[in-house]
Amino acid sequence: MGETVLVAGGSGYAGALAARILHRHPHFELAAVTSRSDVGVPLSDLYPHHRVPLVLEELDLDRHAQVDAAIVAYPHGAASPLVAQLRERGVRVIDLSADFRLRDRPTYDAWYGEHKAPELFGTGVYGLPERYRAQIAEADIVAGPGCFPTAALLGLAPLGGDGLVADVVIDAKTGVSGAGRAATQRTHFVSVDENVSPYGVAGHRHSPEIDQELRAYGIPVAATFVPHLVPLDQGELLSCYVTTTRRLSQQELLERYAAAYADEPFVELTDRPPGVRDVRETNLCRIHVHSEPRTGKVLVFAAIDNLWKGTSSQAVQSLNVMFGRPETEGLGPTASGLASRSQMPGASTGATR
Amino acid sequence: MGETVLVAGGSGYAGALAARILHRHPHFELAAVTSRSDVGVPLSDLYPHHRVPLVLEELDLDRHAQVDAAIVAYPHGAASPLVAQLRERGVRVIDLSADFRLRDRPTYDAWYGEHKAPELFGTGVYGLPERYRAQIAEADIVAGPGCFPTAALLGLAPLGGDGLVADVVIDAKTGVSGAGRAATQRTHFVSVDENVSPYGVAGHRHSPEIDQELRAYGIPVAATFVPHLVPLDQGELLSCYVTTTRRLSQQELLERYAAAYADEPFVELTDRPPGVRDVRETNLCRIHVHSEPRTGKVLVFAAIDNLWKGTSSQAVQSLNVMFGRPETEGLGPTASGLASRSQMPGASTGATR
């Protein structure tokens, strides 16, 4: 058996899924799953389909911090104090909240309120393995990216550098699980069913996170970002409309993406527009690009499962990196084999209706 | 009783709904409903919920052309020959196909194939009453707009003129009824359920229609337009990202829209982002606008029911105009009363998640 891992906050969607993936992981050992709201409840009562035969426990650091690593699935603001305690005991942490994602303190405070472990602010490594693989391997705190930033960054990264990108509009469509397990009018079935609507129009807290990391990729823009709620449970599609400073041919575009992702096991380039169904319950990001002749714009469509690659399976991907395991271990299908034959020049994207 | 109306092509969604609205219309008399594929079938077998007690008939011009008006719900290309025949007999026509929407012949032929009634090409009035009310009143052929153009034009029109608009991106989300009644892999429940995907990425035939009419509104751009299929039956949301040549304040934006739509019974301005559920089974277009401080962009969200305002009820709205009836007759709730209190300056759009 390999390193032991704690999941703290297992009654929510993200923590419960992390527990499931770890429970079936061939290397790591799921030591315990804690909960603040459902102590004593079998995880299989809340999530029968995960089939994790553990009972949710009350957090007891003396006992639970005897692990090699922890995945913390607490709400923003509540996570950082626990992360601090775990760090004091030498536990390496992957935090799924936003508490360690941002590098600008005022920006964090503006969106999430005053940071609760300021001494650690900014010490996390942004947990997107496709970019920060080397740093994650050494990290004590990994900040799991937001689901929207994950898809946005993977979709846009190959356009970074040499002043290519002038403007970005990101129109996101997300399933309801992204809003979490809390029962609200917004997540009520009747509110979502047969509906599509934008939200966070006046500003969404994933915006500064997207901008910060786009900048790291050499795309220093203020991206317009609007998420929309659609009637499905898991899945997220980002449609990115990019204005470039010079025209890219379809061929050039394809080559750029193929080069960027040639060795990435979890990025799948495809010659047809992706659907979120294509990546459901996988750690894959499926991407399609199109150079629009009429306008010169570059269109990028990126699909992920918001709970998997957008949150929990990406955390395990980082865990694999942190402990020197094969990056794909325990994470299901990879993109290999598909990437090679996808989006050959000349492939059509089809005009219909 | 008022003028008699024929619906030609009543087995599809658009024709059947037009028949329903006319059947309950206080003025017009639904004379007959014809079908090419389901002759002899009671309309209530195909569409029980419409409760129109008529049997689909085989088209017999000698008999069926004894009407004052006809709504033609044939596929693109098949419609124009019938329209020509009806015109020869003096019937005023509202054609729901694309055959009379475009004013540039090569563009039509490129997207739809060679026009089948070239002598009539370009003689239709574009059936958007909010713009072409006066012309519709006199028209012999009204070309019912496409569903996407309807929402796009109503959403963007108030930005027209004085060189204000520099660039437009339109990201549309549509329910499945927009693809019509034909059973295909694309409309199969299993293909759509739990899925979101873009289509027509390389070009959609509503693009030239949108561009043509935007130009008429004083917005001479090549708009980027990408529709997405979402898992619901009726409803369409367009998210428009507009780059302007000068910044508009939120106040200025609101005033512009309020002025444009002060007297429009079917355009509803709202101070919160619209959902398609808000306009389901109505002739309303619900619009929300936002001036984005970070980028200077104008964001416009417009929701319609693609089968109602996007197609069939809008056709009846035009019919009302053509025959001097109150424009709202037989069309259900109007926007009056709501528009007045909506989007007062200072109203917030809410930032969440």
Next chain:
Amino acid sequence: MGETVLVAGGSGYAGALAARILHRHPHFELAAVTSRSDVGVPLSDLYPHHRVPLVLEELDLDRHAQVDAAIVAYPHGAASPLVAQLRERGVRVIDLSADFRLRDRPTYDAWYGEHKAPELFGTGVYGLPERYRAQIAEADIVAGPGCFPTAALLGLAPLGGDGLVADVVIDAKTGVSGAGRAATQRTHFVSVDENVSPYGVAGHRHSPEIDQELRAYGIPVAATFVPHLVPLDQGELLSCYVTTTRRLSQQELLERYAAAYADEPFVELTDRPPGVRDVRETNLCRIHVHSEPRTGKVLVFAAIDNLWKGTSSQAVQSLNVMFGRPETEGLGPTASGLASRSQMPGASTGATR
């Protein structure tokens, strides 16, 4: 203008829909809509699609009891005290809760807790117009039936009398709106989506109500009743499996139902199995019957919209009866015209898959 009507409890689905139907009713005048939780909120903020331009008010009996009638849409237990107060002021009441449905006090107390207006217990008329039309016309308190009992009773009534029915199994499938507007884990989109599950297996409080009224129809059985939650918002299908004491031929069965419902405007007999979509947003109950040769059982399928015929539009139907209005006034399409041609002997029900 006609009688004035108060809706008390307008923030929930049932009250809000009653307000909408009354707002557009050609005779009654909607005087006010009150709420215990959302005072001051425009009804159009909670339910944009209803387009009722009223603001929810705090209940003030001095003012609000100056009406001819009230529809009370309070939870079980909370309704009866308000009904008592309204009665003291002479207001005729339709109560949508269960507080006046049952005629056996211990049964009520066992399922709903101690009755809060015991002096009025049992004084309500059961508000199923198809059975209690005459009593409703004279009633001061009408108890709106539960949604499941409504469909069960209309589906089974024609089998009543002469000791025909020996056993009944009712398997119900309901949309989520039946669970009300409260946001709970059970109504969370992610719990319902892609799911079907039974609930109330050990006993559902609509059971005693069904049994009580079946008995009134001459069907003195303890019916097995199990509801199932299915992923849709509005609609309810009841599949009833009836063991009879003697065999009924299909012809005899059809004649029995045709006779029972010949003059009912809101019961629609059909020669094909009904879907809930067929009756969405109507006051109709659509029924299909089948005599099963292999087993001798009678199968009855009854579909209603749980919020309309199952609750709010049925309340307005009773209101029409109470005030001598045409029973169908303000309630949309009726079954007339369809019933006559439905289920002629020899019509097939189709065997597929």
Next chain:
Amino acid sequence: MGETVLVAGGSGYAGALAARILHRHPHFELAAVTSRSDVGVPLSDLYPHHRVPLVLEELDLDRHAQVDAAIVAYPHGAASPLVAQLRERGVRVIDLSADFRLRDRPTYDAWYGEHKAPELFGTGVYGLPERYRAQIAEADIVAGPGCFPTAALLGLAPLGGDGLVADVVIDAKTGVSGAGRAATQRTHFVSVDENVSPYGVAGHRHSPEIDQELRAYGIPVAATFVPHLVPLDQGELLSCYVTTTRRLSQQELLERYAAAYADEPFVELTDRPPGVRDVRETNLCRIHVHSEPRTGKVLVFAAIDNLWKGTSSQAVQSLNVMFGRPETEGLGPTASGLASRSQMPGASTGATR
């Protein structure tokens, strides 16, 4: 590497899923996937989410029959001739059609038309491993059970013998994938969405199959069976209402089921009503039983994934048995660990709403 397996008919849901499960199976080798309609098409174009990197081939028996076993996923009637050819070449076959399920020839012909390989009629072993494990191990032809019979038999089997069962009503709710990949009005999104409806009311071809196998379990009844289509893609819930010849206490009932399924890895007893979501994409059947005090009836609820346990993963379960592999190999989570703690006497089933 282990035995080689052909999947014949890989463009449909069942064959494609069988290919996916075999492609990832630790022992068997997926040799090829053939198709009659999509030769040359990559399986990943039709089913991206399966991620099987094979191209659909035209069937060439000289080449394709060089395998140890074949899973045949052809339509009823079309399957038996291919099974005959494969048998001639010594290939052991699991046939997913109905061609080898029934043991009475006139019954087969009445429901499916004249059998196309009459010399083999009745030579198949019914592929329900929970009952016919020993015979499957030796079989040359295994007839994969229908999805409804699978759930019905697993749900009712423990009630078999000693003349206990007097009558059975089975009310089934199924997702749309059960109707197959063919695009029809019935599988059109708009027909299914927001709908629930019964079908096959006058008789469904799974009825004789259910009756035949219930008899084998010692339940010689003509079961009433009515399936209903619900708006979800995968999943099937059967609600069984059983009249017994003597009353069973809840305790006796639980003990009976616990004894029957103590060693079954894919049958999961649960103390709460199952939802189809609980078993999605698994080979599990989840069962809940209830003895109804008011009526003496036994209620059984059984949930499966119609494409997995109902079809393709159950076929691989049989394949494991045929070739002496661990029965659970390559089939994901099992019921072990949960069964032991489920449905202890005294557990409540909850009464709500």
